[in-house]
Amino acid sequence: MADKRIRTRFAPSPTGFMHIGNLRTAIFTYILAKKNGGDFILRIEDTDLERYVEGAVEKIYDTLRTCGLNWDEGPDVGGDYGPYIQSERKDIYIKYAKELIDKGEAYYCFCTKERIDKLHEEQAAQNLSLRTYDRHCRDLPREVVEENLANGVPYVIRQKMPTEGTTTFRDILYGDISVENAILDDQILIKADGMPTYNFANVIDDHLMGITHVVRGNEYLSSAPKYDLLYKAFGWEVPQYIHVEHIMRDAQHKLSKRDGDAYFGDFVEKGFYVPAIINYIALLGWAPKGENEIFTLDELVKEFDISGLSKSPAIFDIQKMTAINAEHIRRMSHEEFREAAMPYIRKTCSREDVDFDILLDALQPRTELFTDIPEKVDFIDKLPEYSNDLYFNKKMKTSPETSLEALKMIKPVLEGIEDWNSESIHSALFAEIEKRGVKNGFMLWPLRVALSGKPSTPGGGIELAAILGKADSLARIEKGIAQLS
RNA sequence: GGCCCGUUGGUCAAGAGGUUAAGACGACGCCCUUUCACGGCGUAAUCAUGGGUUCAAUUCCCGUACGGGUCACCA
Numbered sequence: 001m002a003d004k005r006i007r008t009r010f011a012p013s014p015t016g017f018m019h020i021g022n023l024r025t026a027i028f029t030y031i032l033a034k035k036n037g038g039d040f041i042l043r044i045e046d047t048d049l050e051r052y053v054e055g056a057v058e059k060i061y062d063t064l065r066t067c068g069l070n071w072d073e074g075p076d077v078g079g080d081y082g083p084y085i086q087s088e089r090k091d092i093y094i095k096y097a098k099e100l101i102d103k104g105e106a107y108y109c110f111c112t113k114e115r116i117d118k119l120h121e122e123q124a125a126q127n128l129s130l131r132t133y134d135r136h137c138r139d140l141p142r143e144v145v146e147e148n149l150a151n152g153v154p155y156v157i158r159q160k161m162p163t164e165g166t167t168t169f170r171d172i173l174y175g176d177i178s179v180e181n182a183i184l185d186d187q188i189l190i191k192a193d194g195m196p197t198y199n200f201a202n203v204i205d206d207h208l209m210g211i212t213h214v215v216r217g218n219e220y221l222s223s224a225p226k227y228d229l230l231y232k233a234f235g236w237e238v239p240q241y242i243h244v245e246h247i248m249r250d251a252q253h254k255l256s257k258r259d260g261d262a263y264f265g266d267f268v269e270k271g272f273y274v275p276a277i278i279n280y281i282a283l284l285g286w287a288p289k290g291e292n293e294i295f296t297l298d299e300l301v302k303e304f305d306i307s308g309l310s311k312s313p314a315i316f317d318i319q320k321m322t323a324i325n326a327e328h329i330r331r332m333s334h335e336e337f338r339e340a341a342m343p344y345i346r347k348t349c350s351r352e353d354v355d356f357d358i359l360l361d362a363l364q365p366r367t368e369l370f371t372d373i374p375e376k377v378d379f380i381d382k383l384p385e386y387s388n389d390l391y392f393n394k395k396m397k398t399s400p401e402t403s404l405e406a407l408k409m410i411k412p413v414l415e416g417i418e419d420w421n422s423e424s425i426h427s428a429l430f431a432e433i434e435k436r437g438v439k440n441g442f443m444l445w446p447l448r449v450a451l452s453g454k455p456s457t458p459g460g461g462i463e464l465a466a467i468l469g470k471a472d473s474l475a476r477i478e479k480g481i482a483q484l485s
Numbered sequence: 486g487g488c489c490c491g492u493u494g495g496u497c498a499a500g501a502g503g504u505u506a507a508g509a510c511g512a513c514g515c516c517c518u519u520u521c522a523c524g525g526c527g528u529a530a531u532c533a534u535g536g537g538u539u540c541a542a543u544u545c546c547c548g549u550a551c552g553g554g555u556c557a558c559c560a
Contacts, residue, residue: 367522442519
């Protein structure tokens, strides 16, 4: 085992957008492979023709690439084990299903959908704890089977489950789990349309593609014994299983599309930064060894350890995710932040003649979500109408009266500044503060209000003055004086 | 309902047969500060429950409750 190259796969169905729980599975799957220098494979599971959604495959590629979960083999990049789209592997599954029939491990079933439905109805009416196929076709005489096939009677292929004993499979997290074979249904391997069921295609592909570790959602835990039996029927080695618990909205509900918080794209739209999304959802159901919990994808690869995975469901907490997002934003370089933030700044600020470097530096520690930005910078284009009440500040002991006085002191000082920048504004104002013997806030609070018309801004009065430039700053101060007079 | 799985503060969670039961988010308070933040410090808050086993159990075992999953020609 130890000498075998690790190969993992992410195998989504093209049925819509990327669910956050699914994405987390992809992350763990990717990390597990990369941590061990192995291969991460992308396989598209499109065996359900009816549920196929146009464009969904591109959405999968797009999301994974955006997240940096680059696959070594897949439909678009190729590889030695293709094709990587199940609908293109149809013949392979049929071949292996027939092999099982020859081995006596599977059989043709000619029961109609109607018959099965009726059977289930009856079972439900009798309140039977078990609702399985009654194995009507399991022991059909060979002649009957051949005659039906010759006559083109539609059929499915079913797995012949043992009726006694138990099956035990192993999950890395849960350990050994045993179930009674009697409760196992003779599951369908090949559907009437010739397509394999998920359960069958999965086993075939995982084996043929040399997958060593399977990470998947907890909902497959109950099916795992059936897969084991299939591997056993073929005489193949069973991969290592890791079943991960669900991400919940609350204690009893999974994250769902109804709540608008289930898809990767939802969070990007809400202003979340992709590395932070990955970081947070990796933390749902997995705990790092140390105390740091801020990680890039590469750091997650280094840090990841299976023993940190949790066996119980985790409730999604948007507040924590927001906090992690804020932390990631703070860690961005000035240039990275500029690139990410400018589009949001441009939503409310069209001016060119502002000092964006100062603005960005003031904005960065105050931004939790990129979508916070437009509202924070909306005063730059145009000073909003504001109430003189803003000049009241209890802590600074300012009022409209003291503010008028302060603004009148400030105006000539700023007018005298030749080289307009943070330092020169700062030293000029502080010289005045010292000269007048007033508190910082006496001067600076009114300045901030006059420049922004808002109770809270990115940066204080000095930064705002530097951002807005000399002419505009003085105009706004004059407006303040006029408004207060 | 049968079967499978789970249960540490409001949330994510570490932990180990003997600990003052980590840490993070959130809440609250204080400090810093030209606003708001950032940052720093601190406070409150957790082992679902009943039985065992043991000198000792939150940790091991069994039951109960609660929650989740599953029982498709869906994945």
